[in-house]
Amino acid sequence: MTLTHVHRCRRVLQNHQYCGSILLRHHSSSSRPRNRSSADENDRWKYGPDQIRLVNGPSLCAGRVTIVHNGVWGKVCDDSWDQKEASVVCRQLGCGGVQSYQYNSSFGVSALPVLMSNVQCQGDESALWKCAQRGWSVNTCPTGRNAGVTCAGGADTIRLVNSGDACRGRVEIKHENRWGTVCDNDWDLKDAEVVCRQLNCGSASRAETRNELFLNGVFPVWMSDVKCTGAEKSLFDCPGPSWGINSCSWRSDGGVQCRESRVFDPTAFRVPQSVDPKAADGSFFISSDGKELRNVGEMRCLPGSTGIISGKWYWQVYINPAVNVKESYKLLHQWRLGVATESVKEKFLSLYNPSNGVWVLTQKWSKYYFIDEMDREHAFNGMPYDVGIFVDFEEGLVSFYNAKEQQHLYTFTATFNEKIYPYICLGHGRNIYLP
Numbered sequence: 001m002t003l004t005h006v007h008r009c010r011r012v013l014q015n016h017q018y019c020g021s022i023l024l025r026h027h028s029s030s031s032r033p034r035n036r037s038s039a040d041e042n043d044r045w046k047y048g049p050d051q052i053r054l055v056n057g058p059s060l061c062a063g064r065v066t067i068v069h070n071g072v073w074g075k076v077c078d079d080s081w082d083q084k085e086a087s088v089v090c091r092q093l094g095c096g097g098v099q100s101y102q103y104n105s106s107f108g109v110s111a112l113p114v115l116m117s118n119v120q121c122q123g124d125e126s127a128l129w130k131c132a133q134r135g136w137s138v139n140t141c142p143t144g145r146n147a148g149v150t151c152a153g154g155a156d157t158i159r160l161v162n163s164g165d166a167c168r169g170r171v172e173i174k175h176e177n178r179w180g181t182v183c184d185n186d187w188d189l190k191d192a193e194v195v196c197r198q199l200n201c202g203s204a205s206r207a208e209t210r211n212e213l214f215l216n217g218v219f220p221v222w223m224s225d226v227k228c229t230g231a232e233k234s235l236f237d238c239p240g241p242s243w244g245i246n247s248c249s250w251r252s253d254g255g256v257q258c259r260e261s262r263v264f265d266p267t268a269f270r271v272p273q274s275v276d277p278k279a280a281d282g283s284f285f286i287s288s289d290g291k292e293l294r295n296v297g298e299m300r301c302l303p304g305s306t307g308i309i310s311g312k313w314y315w316q317v318y319i320n321p322a323v324n325v326k327e328s329y330k331l332l333h334q335w336r337l338g339v340a341t342e343s344v345k346e347k348f349l350s351l352y353n354p355s356n357g358v359w360v361l362t363q364k365w366s367k368y369y370f371i372d373e374m375d376r377e378h379a380f381n382g383m384p385y386d387v388g389i390f391v392d393f394e395e396g397l398v399s400f401y402n403a404k405e406q407q408h409l410y411t412f413t414a415t416f417n418e419k420i421y422p423y424i425c426l427g428h429g430r431n432i433y434l435p
Helices: 083-092 189-198 327-332
Strands: 024-025 051-058 062-069 072-076 096-103 112-114 146-151 157-161 168-174 178-182 204-208 219-221 255-258 284-286 292-295 299-301 310-317 334-341 358-364 367-371 377-380 386-392 398-400 407-413 421-428 431-433
Touching: 051 083, 051 146, 083 096, 083 146, 096 431, 112 168, 112 284, 157 189, 168 219, 189 204, 189 255, 292 421, 299 334, 310 334, 334 386, 358 407, 358 421, 367 407
Parallel strands: 024 051, 072 112, 178 219
Antiparallel strands: 024 157, 051 062, 062 072, 062 146, 096 146, 157 168, 168 178, 168 255, 204 255, 284 292, 292 431, 299 421, 310 386, 310 431, 334 358, 334 421, 358 367, 367 377, 386 398, 398 407
């Protein structure tokens, strides 16, 4: 079962159009002033000129190169793809210089048709389609060879998190290369309107305060007492105190719901996982391929075989709902799924939370919950028997999905300073499968 990648973008703002990621980048000629006074890819588009965007990357300025020609979106083959072609794309999108260029579908494989192949730029062209190529839709591309670009980007970055939708969530901003939140003091629909416009998400339908819907983060509060008029192009253009000046008496972050929707598709980054069969013992069975695990003893935790030090990863875990629990073991009938740091691995922990290097979904008795960075428990109803787990190492995101229902459950935001591993804890009577 896969998650549907929903695209509902219907706005074109200058050269920028983007529908693919959980995170977008804002380009501004100036950073936030100091001491300011208070005051789907398959959609068809009715465009005149050809357009370009980067999808399934961490920002508007990084991702798989996707273009529209004669009203149809398509991809660019990575044959002959190098620094010159990437520099044209970055300049065309207003994303500055090239940080790196990617090939072999580093940002996921697209099912769209190949519109450009064997592109050869001089590097000074104003648009990618002004470069030499074999001809529109002339495809000489091997399967799965999509061109990608990572540009230097703009100054400050903004994203909406903990919904699985780039147009709904808790507002987080990156300043001085560190993520932070926005205090909800004076947070209202005018502020939300600016955020939605900045992210190309249409108009705002709601400004979230006290953030019961998207929950509060643990990063520093970068902005407080924001007072937008609603006409600004960027949240960073709104009046307010200097960066980091926080008047929040308690953690209460601003959130936003925009009228448009862009649901992120983690399955484009699917990488099968397994557990080392040598970790089996008398009460813990592991199949020879490391895909099936069954426990008939006490609770035990194991890491996956593959460590993660960069990139985006997605895998699924199927939990067999049929269990045969002995009375003496009924209190151990539980499971935990997620990721853990290399230093944790098989250690026994008194609390499985981010402070201890563990980001997991937990089932215990009839409860299903997450424990956040502040040791708060967030419970939800309904058992997800098919759990999807997505990791973006660079952006510090760990997201959980009910894969069968195609539903986002929760997103942790973190900073990873060491290798992390898939993490599985099974209690008595539990068995799982890693498809």
